Amino acid sequence: MITAETPVKFEKKKHKDSTLLELYTNILKPRMIEEKMLLLLRQGKIAKWFSGIGQEAISVGVATALNSDEYILPMHRNLGVFTTRKIPLNRLFSQFQGKPGGFTQGRDRSFHFGTNEYHIVGMISHLGPQLGVADGIALANKIRREKKVTVVFSGDGGASEGDFHESINTAAVWNLPVIFVIENNGYGLSTPSNEQFRCSSFADKAIGYGIEGVSIDGNNVLKVYETIKTLSESIRNDPRPVILECVTFRMRGHEEASGTKYVPKELFDVWGRKDPVATFEKFLLDEGVLTEELIANTRTEIKKEIDEGLEIAFAEKNPTPDTAKELKELFKDFSVEDTSSVSESKTNMRLIDAISNGMKLAMQKHKNLVLMGQDIADYGGVFKITEGFVEAFGKERVRNTPLCESAILGAGFGLSINGHKAMVEMQFADFVSEGMTQIVNNLAKSYYRWGQNADVVVRMPTGAAVAAGPFHSQSNEAWFFKTPGLKIAYPAFPSDAKGLLLTAFDDPNPVMYFEHKALYRSIAEDVPDGYYTIPFGKAKLLKEGNDLTIVTYGLGVHWALEALTENNDMSADLLDLRTLAPLDIEAVYASVKKTGKVIVMHEDTLTGGIAGEIASLISENCFDYLDAPVMREGSLDTPVPMNVDLEHNFLPKERFKEKLLKLWKY
DSSP: OOOTTSOOOOOOTTOOHHHHHHHHHHHHHHHHHHHHHHHHHHTTSSSOOOOOTTOHHHHHHHHHHSOTTSOEEOOTTOHHHHHHTTOOHHHHHHHHTTOTTSSSTTSSOTTOOEETTTTEEOOOTTSTTHHHHHHHHHHHHHHTTOOOOEEEEEETTGGGSHHHHHHHHHHHHHTOOEEEEEEEOSEETTEEGGGTOOOSOHHHHHHHHTSEEEEEETTOHHHHHHHHHHHHHHHHHSOOOEEEEEEOOOSSOSSGGGOSTTSOHHHHHHHHTTOHHHHHHHHHHHTTSOOHHHHHHHHHHHHHHHHHHHHHHHHSOOOOOOHHHHHHTTSOOOOOOOOTTTOOOEEEEEHHHHHHHHHHHHHHHOTTEEEEETTOSTTOOTTOTTTTHHHHHOTTTEEEOOSOHHHHHHHHHHHHHTTOEEEEEOSSGGGGGGGHHIIIIIITTHHHHHSOOOOEEEEEEEOOSSSOOTTSOOOOTHHHHTSTTOEEEOOSSHHHHHHHHHHHHHOSSOEEEEEEGGGTTTOEEEEESSOOOOOTTOOEEEEOOSSEEEEEOTHHHHHHHHHHHHTTTOOEEEEEOOEEETTOHHHHHHHHHHHSOEEEEEEEESTTOHHHHHHHHHHHHSGGGOSSOOEEEEEOSSOOOSSHHHHHHHSSHHHHHHHHHHHHHO
């Protein structure tokens, strides 16, 4: 077992001097950059710094051992990954200062970025989600039969998160070629290991997943290099996950402002003697590989590179705020034509049939599309939408998943990074709460942050009116409506369901696709047989009239149609939004300006629902045209009850009809 008292022991073995000198240069560079960053921090020239001093051997050993086209997913203290991958220092320094020359145009900080050019995918502050992303990157390599390894980092603290378990479990079940590197430095910020976990070594955790676990001295750059080299060569030919614990110590605070008072002083003394740079340098001097002159020359060259990089970065101007640019760059450019009228032949389909048909056509068109979800393979999904898909497309592309929603959503993002399209089915929309971080922080923000689109469709069987109770009936589209960077489709008819779904699969951006369970088998219409698309952000005017406007979507559309049938002397515009993001607010305005009265209705609970936002926009932009207060209706502000009578009372259908008549007579 590696402990603080275990001395760092290097063995030259058959390593070439050139390899040893490469490792030395690679480990010295991040140390010298760190020392410069700490000086700049004290001078107030940078605002924040997460120091990796004392842990450089892990980053450098990993990055030096891997092939340059193999992905690494690092964390706060892995500067050595970025420098070993030879990212120009001026770009790194611009990134640290929020300058346009960095990788996020000033939209994110330090190591919170990725770059496909250098095959690096940076972290987000939630720590755990990148583990699932690594699964997806590795899955893409495995599907394409590429002999590549993916390495993802976690700290000992981050390994307490649910994503750690989910991602390793998924990698184990799917035999993914991933090395999970755990940097065990003894503390999660200020919380010591004995308050984080009970195991003596993270290698022990591998047993529970049925995979290999290895623990090594993380301060020995040569040992890290050798271990990664050996593991990666084996994994490329025999794909499988491995947990690699690297025991080390953080010589600075979690970040500089937090200090180190919570750490016993004697630990700094012990680990100071195990400094990964100093011990390796001494070893190379003793072996005659290094000389004092070579050390001096190497330091001079690195200092020159640092100074030149800083000069470029400091000379760069701060980004100029541009609202139009900020909004435009939420999404990767995409446009599509309405081709729903192109196909001459049609087949009568239920909503569920139209969705299944659309998915089959998407799988035929997009050979890189991978479907993932619980029970979607041989079983065909709980609603049988993917029945027969395994026979048609194979188990590599139609994948049953463990009950690991977060890891699977992360894997969808990883697939996208590595050149695939992904669909993730939530068995019920309610279960998406298990994967919220991946959706609202990874999928939604990645393109805005560092230009990486998330080519992922999340299918969401949603809604009540099926007596399924509080955990299988929620309408949770508003959770995502307020999150910039997501698109939301919510069809009410089979033809729209197919066309919008095919658009979602064509779109390189993340789409939350809602499909109402109560409509699956209760409605049918003639649907075009071929591949066609319907643009997002185009509402559909189902009824035209002059008395008032009804704005709704999903099951609400059918409630509104029923109400208008019951009151056939009412002349109303009925607007089916079809997509919620983008929202066709101009169509709403046009109708309201014509009729002067409007009611907005949704199935979701009333408070905090989308109707409130639409009502507010109408009041702000159409006030002069209104002849009555803007009205809205939604479900009761309670969980969804299971009993049919209670559920009927919960839903807004009857209250909507009453309020509609009130508005008509106003």
